[in-house]
Amino acid sequence: MDVKKEKILTDEEVDILQEIMNIAFGQAASDLADVIDIHVILSVPFVKILQAPELPGYIRDEIRDICNISIIEQKFLGKFRGNALMVFPSHAGKELIALFGLEENMHPDADPAETLGRETLMEVGNIMIGACIGKLSELLRDSVTYSPPRIIIENHPCDTIPDSQLAADDSAIVLKTVFSFDRGSISGFVFLVTSHESIQWLKEALRKFIERYE
Amino acid sequence: MIFAQIFDAINIGLVILDRDLKVCKWNRWMEMNSGIPAAEIVGSHIFDFFPNLKTRKFLRSCKSVFTFGNFCFFSQKLHRCLFPFKTTGCFDTRFEYMQQSCAMGPLRDENNEVKYLFIYVQDVTEAATYEQKLVEMNMRDSLTGIYNRRFLESKLREEFKRHKRYSRPLSIIMFDIDFFKKVNDKYGHQCGDFILKSVSSMIASQIRNVDFLIRYGGEEFCCLLPETALEPALGVAERFRKSVMEHDNNFDGNNIKVTISLGVAEIRPNISSPETLLKKVDEALYRAKRKGRNRVEAMI
Structure with missing residues (x-):
């Protein structure tokens, strides 16, 4: 059934990637606690190879129990490149304003709470995505730059995520982690969708990584 | 370098x-x-x-x-x-x-x-x-400069949510200029526009800054009164009626007097949606019209 999957990464490569992710996300979580003074739990990441058009369906299945969601997207660009998607429940924005101490930035004539909620989601998305990608690319000896985060889906029932928004390359490596802040009251998912072009590089980087330990 | x-x-x-x-x-x-x-x-x-x-x-x-x-x-x-x-x-x-x-x-x-x-x-x-200008334009009426119907609709939804959470009172006044068509026919549409601006700016000067004055349709207006129950809202409506009646509208050498008819409604437990509230206040307004105009009627 997974003929295409084998073409992208071998089982061994997936194992190595899984291992790198474990290390990267472990470090990211502890650095995040240091940087943002908020305890973040990042679950052991899960690696899955998918065809990109399958991704919306996959996300729908993964987050079935959350009612309405918003998705933040950020492109990362290095030898390792692709899209990072961060899925939050819709109400999270407003709660994160206080948690991240962003009220102090609010201007007296600031926009309504909804706008601030959106901006907060983007800001938190940027921190989380940056931490995860940053650590990962560091381990793979790459350095990446980022596009500004943007909201691609806002307050949308998750069972109707449109396919078109997310269809990208022919294939995608989906790295999924579940995160939660503030003793678990706010949680969501990070999906990293790597672009097809960086797969050759990734294979090479994985090989070099494992060589360092052999 | x-x-x-x-x-x-x-x-x-x-x-x-x-x-x-x-x-x-x-x-x-x-x-x-x-x-x-x-x-x-x-x-x-x-x-x-x-x-x-x-x-x-x-x-x-x-x-x-x-x-x-x-x-x-x-x-x-x-x-x-x-x-x-x-x-x-x-x-x-x-x-x-x-x-x-x-x-x-x-x-x-x-x-x-x-x-x-x-x-x-x-x-x-x-x-x-x-x-900022676009946002402004999107919620204001271009002739009178007061809020438009789109704004009312979103504001009412917001206020309903707030009411559900905190059960604070909320009233609405809907009013309409009596025999406005006659003003238009007799003095022309420019004069009609002048009357609309004159009435709206006079009412706007009488409300608190937490209230919202809206041009609802042609010569129909609404005033949203947060934190206000029916009884005081009726008082406000009566004040509007009197001041419009007494006001001199001088246009092109003519002093044109107009009056308004008003309906007043408040959120009650049996009013579950903004649409129902608007229906209630509309009914009250029409009763004011039927009963001879230039008067205030409360919801039943």
Whole structure:
């Protein structure tokens, strides 16, 4: 059934990637606690190879129990490149304003709470995505730059995520982690969708990584 | 280094800070807009010149740039500006300070270590001004300058939610200029427009700043009164009626007197939606019309 999957990464490569992710996300979580003074739990990441058009369906299945969601997207660009998607429940924005101490930035004539909620989601998305990608690319000896985060889906029932928004390359490596802040009251998912072009590089980087330990 | 000329040529502010957050570079754009010459600020701590930058968010961003090699973004919507510069070259703006979209990122040495961070500052005052104007236009009536029906619809939804949470009273007055068609027929549409403006500006001057005056349709208006129960709202409506009746509308040498009919309703437990409330107040208004106009009727 997974003929295409084998073409992208071998089982061994997936194992190595899984291992790198474990290390990267472990470090990211502890650095995040240091940087943002908020305890973040990042679950052991899960690696899955998918065809990109399958991704919306996959996300729908993964987050079935959350009612309405918003998705933040950020492109990362290095030898390792692709899209990072961060899925939050819709109400999270407003709660994160206080948690991240962003009220102090609010201007007296600031926009309504909804706008601030959106901006907060983007800001938190940027921190989380940056931490995860940053650590990962560091381990793979790459350095990446980022596009500004943007909201691609806002307050949308998750069972109707449109396919078109997310269809990208022919294939995608989906790295999924579940995160939660503030003793678990706010949680969501990070999906990293790597672009097809960086797969050759990734294979090479994985090989070099494992060589360092052999 | 020839390429380095771009640093001063570019129409964007560029700042480079070292790990102690001391200024290493301050480009010409920054000199121009801040009035601080590079020679003065280079080598100093950025907070010595911009103490207000020392926020949790800014410090956290610096830290995450140095720790993760992250990029951090300071959107205009959330932050308005990082560096408080006076607006220049944009006269038609309500912003006191230049609106900025800023980002921060890492500069690495040959060993891939983050040695410095850069900040770029883009002036987005013009775009922010346009956006503000569009938002304004979207919720105001172009003739009278008061709120429009679209605004009422979204405001009512909001107020209903608030009412559900806190059970605070909310009333609405709907009123209509009596025999408005006759004014139009007799004096022309320009005069009709004048009457609409005159009535709305007079009522607008009588309401509290928490109330909302809306042009609902042709010669039909609504006034939303948060934190107000039916009884006091009836008093307000009666005041509106009297003042419109007594007001002289001088147009083209004619003194035109008009009157209004008003309906008043408040949120009750059996009124579950904004639509029902509007229906109730509309019924009250029509009763006022049927009973002879120039009067106030409450919902039943």
